[in-house]
Amino acid sequence: MTARTLGLILSATISLGPLTGSAETVSRELRCYRATAAFAPVDSSAHRKYAPDREIDTLHLALDITPDFKARTIKGQAKLSFKPIAKPFRELRLDAVDLAIESVTATEKVQAWQATDKKLIVTFAEAIPPDREASVTIQYHAEPTAGLYFRTPEMGYKEGDTHLFTQGESITSRHWFPCFDEPNEKFTSEITCRVPEGMTAVSNGRLVSEAKDAATGLVAVRWLQDKPHVSYLIALVAGYFNKLEAKHRDVPLSFYTPPSAFKEAPNSFAETAGMVAFFEEEIGVPYPWAKYAQVCVNDFVAGGMENTTMTILTDGTLHPAETENLRESYPLVAHELVHMWFGDLVTCKDWSHLWLNEGFATYYELLYDRHRNGRDSFLYGLYNSARGFLDHPNDTQPIVYREFNSPDEQFGFLVYPKGAWVLHMLRSQLGEELFRRCVRAYLQRHEYDTVVTEDLNAVVEELSGRSFDQFFDQWVYHAHQPELEIGYSWDEQTRLAKLSIRQVQALSDRVLLFNFPLPVRFVTAGGPVDRQIRVKEKAEDFHFALPEAPKMVRVDPDLTLLAKVNFQPPPPMLHAQLADTNDVMGRLLAVAQLSGRHDHESVAKLKERLNQDPFYGVRLEASKALRATHTDEALEALLASTKQSDARVRRQVLDDLGGFYRESVLAAARQCLTNEHNPDILAEAIGILGAHAGPDTRETLLRFLDSESFGNVLADAAVRAMRAQDDPAFIAPLLAALEKREAAFTTGGFAEGLAALAHLARNEETKDQVREFLLRHTNDKKKRVQRTAIAALGALGDTKAIAAVETFTRAAKDSPERRAAEEALRKLRAGKKPVDEFRDLRNEVLGLQKENRELRKDFDDLKKKFTELVPARSAEKPKPAPAKLKRGKRAA
Numbered sequence: 001m002t003a004r005t006l007g008l009i010l011s012a013t014i015s016l017g018p019l020t021g022s023a024e025t026v027s028r029e030l031r032c033y034r035a036t037a038a039f040a041p042v043d044s045s046a047h048r049k050y051a052p053d054r055e056i057d058t059l060h061l062a063l064d065i066t067p068d069f070k071a072r073t074i075k076g077q078a079k080l081s082f083k084p085i086a087k088p089f090r091e092l093r094l095d096a097v098d099l100a101i102e103s104v105t106a107t108e109k110v111q112a113w114q115a116t117d118k119k120l121i122v123t124f125a126e127a128i129p130p131d132r133e134a135s136v137t138i139q140y141h142a143e144p145t146a147g148l149y150f151r152t153p154e155m156g157y158k159e160g161d162t163h164l165f166t167q168g169e170s171i172t173s174r175h176w177f178p179c180f181d182e183p184n185e186k187f188t189s190e191i192t193c194r195v196p197e198g199m200t201a202v203s204n205g206r207l208v209s210e211a212k213d214a215a216t217g218l219v220a221v222r223w224l225q226d227k228p229h230v231s232y233l234i235a236l237v238a239g240y241f242n243k244l245e246a247k248h249r250d251v252p253l254s255f256y257t258p259p260s261a262f263k264e265a266p267n268s269f270a271e272t273a274g275m276v277a278f279f280e281e282e283i284g285v286p287y288p289w290a291k292y293a294q295v296c297v298n299d300f301v302a303g304g305m306e307n308t309t310m311t312i313l314t315d316g317t318l319h320p321a322e323t324e325n326l327r328e329s330y331p332l333v334a335h336e337l338v339h340m341w342f343g344d345l346v347t348c349k350d351w352s353h354l355w356l357n358e359g360f361a362t363y364y365e366l367l368y369d370r371h372r373n374g375r376d377s378f379l380y381g382l383y384n385s386a387r388g389f390l391d392h393p394n395d396t397q398p399i400v401y402r403e404f405n406s407p408d409e410q411f412g413f414l415v416y417p418k419g420a421w422v423l424h425m426l427r428s429q430l431g432e433e434l435f436r437r438c439v440r441a442y443l444q445r446h447e448y449d450t451v452v453t454e455d456l457n458a459v460v461e462e463l464s465g466r467s468f469d470q471f472f473d474q475w476v477y478h479a480h481q482p483e484l485e486i487g488y489s490w491d492e493q494t495r496l497a498k499l500s501i502r503q504v505q506a507l508s509d510r511v512l513l514f515n516f517p518l519p520v521r522f523v524t525a526g527g528p529v530d531r532q533i534r535v536k537e538k539a540e541d542f543h544f545a546l547p548e549a550p551k552m553v554r555v556d557p558d559l560t561l562l563a564k565v566n567f568q569p570p571p572p573m574l575h576a577q578l579a580d581t582n583d584v585m586g587r588l589l590a591v592a593q594l595s596g597r598h599d600h601e602s603v604a605k606l607k608e609r610l611n612q613d614p615f616y617g618v619r620l621e622a623s624k625a626l627r628a629t630h631t632d633e634a635l636e637a638l639l640a641s642t643k644q645s646d647a648r649v650r651r652q653v654l655d656d657l658g659g660f661y662r663e664s665v666l667a668a669a670r671q672c673l674t675n676e677h678n679p680d681i682l683a684e685a686i687g688i689l690g691a692h693a694g695p696d697t698r699e700t701l702l703r704f705l706d707s708e709s710f711g712n713v714l715a716d717a718a719v720r721a722m723r724a725q726d727d728p729a730f731i732a733p734l735l736a737a738l739e740k741r742e743a744a745f746t747t748g749g750f751a752e753g754l755a756a757l758a759h760l761a762r763n764e765e766t767k768d769q770v771r772e773f774l775l776r777h778t779n780d781k782k783k784r785v786q787r788t789a790i791a792a793l794g795a796l797g798d799t800k801a802i803a804a805v806e807t808f809t810r811a812a813k814d815s816p817e818r819r820a821a822e823e824a825l826r827k828l829r830a831g832k833k834p835v836d837e838f839r840d841l842r843n844e845v846l847g848l849q850k851e852n853r854e855l856r857k858d859f860d861d862l863k864k865k866f867t868e869l870v871p872a873r874s875a876e877k878p879k880p881a882p883a884k885l886k887r888g889k890r891a892a
């Protein structure tokens, strides 16, 4: 699976759009697992998760699904064939969450069955002996809140794009069919889906038949997956789709999108055939399945999901050519395709070994990048992926980890980029050819089966003849990575270069002192001198005899070690590194070291890299470094570097200019708005306007708010800039745009709009219109919009919404909506008290003023009467009025 957030970390080039809440998929399980955790203390064995028992061998699962797109429900039949493994078997327990079970029949006599909200338990009249084949057939219906999702016009999706899709990983298949929902069980499967004529149904394996049923008018589409796989990889997509087709050898390849998005499909599908060919060659094992389909769906719950033979992708990956290289589908397409071998052909036995799925998918995605874009791009990808987590706080969790509450917690940086890095180190130590042989043997030995880390270790040790126990122990079963402080000196008398290396990571039960090979390169006039040392101590000095003082010292020049390295060569060496066009890592590291240095030479060198480096990544990093330097000179360098042919660098320079508040930056943004054609770069320029409030920018933002663009990116950018300006004058136009042009916004864009609206109106005297608008969306069928509307009411701070928000907190079951309501209510209540106190105080002041006016009148009257009655004493100071005493008392 590719999480959207991770997609962004892993690849600077892929843009998956805003995050949709995958929380809706997992909320129930989170509760369930958290509840378990609450009863299992840390020192209890129940706290650690292991693969469960397999009492039966599941042989085959046949599903027959009839969706009702109007009611957003399904009717299903599941027939499960199985054999008891070792003992007579009497009670079948299947995972089945919120499935309404109608009947259970079996080849054996059923004594009784019971369905709870999480399980279906079937008790047979007599125990079934081992190795006897049996089957149960379950009729049920369901209105799934996870695992299976509808996208229909009633929910606000486009007419003509109606569809549904499923998502099984990690443990959500149980929400749409009864199953043994664990990865340690493989079986063959088939799905028959009954859909109205004109609709498409895609599932695992090969298409067996399509037949219209005269009675119902529905077309029964039957797919058969005749090689075993696990329950979380079972998938179904049904609805209106358009399709592209291609072939690799005799493997049919297809790419589906909802009809309204079909125009963009070729850009995302184009490389698939070549990619399958590359992976067959690189992995050494032919593509193992009957077909490969990719299906784009609306508001997918992740970036992509590698269901056996049919990956589901977010429609956010679709993009027009005008976005140039800012949005590319190939990293996501490669990632999911690699899973057909790693994850699907061999599958982690339990979620603690998830890195065997995700680490391989992430690493081979990088290897495809190398094949496509060259070695510099590959190294830059590795460098970026490491930077994404090297500074992760509290990083003391090993990759193989059993103390999770929900398996969904495992899908983090440890299994994706760090998993990929472990494989990269393994490949660096074995060499490419031996690594390839090991991987091939690992796959062949465990095909259609499950794996644990030791399976990989065993193959590597067997084929290399070397021990890798320590390697896996420190990198996979223990946490973190080396943090190295490296010092360098040269002794001219002995002609010895010295490197002092200290491992400074905090050691503990979970973080070891590392033992690893470290390549070192000294570049002398006579050429490079390559040496390799083994680092294993906390602190150690290494000496190298060289013919002369080196011009450059490069530690791990080819990026083979995952480590946080602090090595600062003197400026002349850095400058030499910057100029070395054969050493992209040297240049990247030198740019990072020059970042933030205010001297003229450093700024000039960065500017030169930004405009002249042959590799886009160095240009991009030089731009970032100039922003970090943040001097007038750095700004001038950026302003002089806006003309970049590579869209990625062009966008970066604009982004970095946005880090300065200057008239010249505003002028550059305006210039871009006139000259630029790439919508994503225009959006960047609109973002800069956010810091420059004024009538001119106001007019521009209003214009873009109502503009049309791919994915509505320009209007989205205008909304963000309006929010940044925090000007209540934007409330009315924003409200109007959201009301009138809802269909133009993506789900994420519309949700951001609601949040911005509440933010802008939070200090207004009258909030009625905004409150009413947000309240209307608290029942939006798009869950993300609903949650955001509820949360936005909290941000708006209008206490008149309390009663309405309160109703969402009364749901019996925990849900993201209930949690959003609870949080909004907390804010509203916290806001109420001071507001009311203020109002009370104000009323009191008004009352006092009134009282004062009346008293003054009384006093004047009294004074007049007094003067009238005692004219002779009229000049005397009057006695304090009794009312004044009363007032004093009140004030106390």
Ligand SMILES: [Zn+2]
Binding pocket: 001, 002, 335, 339, 357, 358, 361
């Ligand atoms: Zn994945």
